[in-house]
Amino acid sequence: MVKIIVDYRELRSNVARLLYEKDVEIETQSLQVGDFIISEDVCVELKKVNDFVGSLLDGRLFVQAKHLKGNFKKPIYIIEGDVSDIFEVRNVHPNALRAAILSLLLDYGIPIMFSPTQEETAELLHVLARREQEERNKSVSLRGGRKLFTPAEQKQYFIEGLPNVGPKLAKALLEHFGSCGAVLGASCDELKEVAKVGEKKAKGIRVLLEDGYAEE
Numbered sequence: 001m002v003k004i005i006v007d008y009r010e011l012r013s014n015v016a017r018l019l020y021e022k023d024v025e026i027e028t029q030s031l032q033v034g035d036f037i038i039s040e041d042v043c044v045e046l047k048k049v050n051d052f053v054g055s056l057l058d059g060r061l062f063v064q065a066k067h068l069k070g071n072f073k074k075p076i077y078i079i080e081g082d083v084s085d086i087f088e089v090r091n092v093h094p095n096a097l098r099a100a101i102l103s104l105l106l107d108y109g110i111p112i113m114f115s116p117t118q119e120e121t122a123e124l125l126h127v128l129a130r131r132e133q134e135e136r137n138k139s140v141s142l143r144g145g146r147k148l149f150t151p152a153e154q155k156q157y158f159i160e161g162l163p164n165v166g167p168k169l170a171k172a173l174l175e176h177f178g179s180c181g182a183v184l185g186a187s188c189d190e191l192k193e194v195a196k197v198g199e200k201k202a203k204g205i206r207v208l209l210e211d212g213y214a215e216e
Helices: 008-012 015-021 049-057 060-071 094-106 118-135 151-159 167-177 180-185 199-210
Strands: 003-007 025-029 042-048 074-080 112-115
Touching (some): 003 008, 003 015, 003 118, 008 015, 008 025, 042 049, 042 060, 042 118, 049 060, 049 074, 049 094, 060 074, 060 094, 074 118, 094 112, 112 118, 151 180
Parallel strands (some): 042 074, 074 112
């Protein structure tokens, strides 16, 4: 039996269930990098088509790519959904998307796989795990070949998870407020004291933090 370490947020999708049905041992963790750890070398970042485009717009895409490449020898992106929609889901020029995909491939050296459905995603992950663990005898470890984030990098990565917050703004927020807790506790007016944080962005952050949790 092969094993895959799954970020706990991916339990909201059917992929983890589908893997379990394939007799894959699932271990859930709160992962700072990637969504599925396949082996000590291979980590998969899974993005829906809409999220891929959104992460390009808010600056998360290349931050995540940098962390993936810095922590695993062979990271992989899987983009899930109807690829024909990638130029339609948001108001982004097609050349910007093409440039982003080329940058992941050429600048970061991260291959991209496309999956039309969750079933295909689970199949790809299963085949990857069997290749790494059974054919190449690689171990599965949360730490693996990863380099630990510094405390400052951990804080920045955490704040980058807020809506429309990229690396530069995350640093600016932390420098202004001094800690993650202070950022999360800031009011709309206090958030707007930071350059590049307007009314819409401040409200988006507060809505995310204050709205009750509900599964989609």
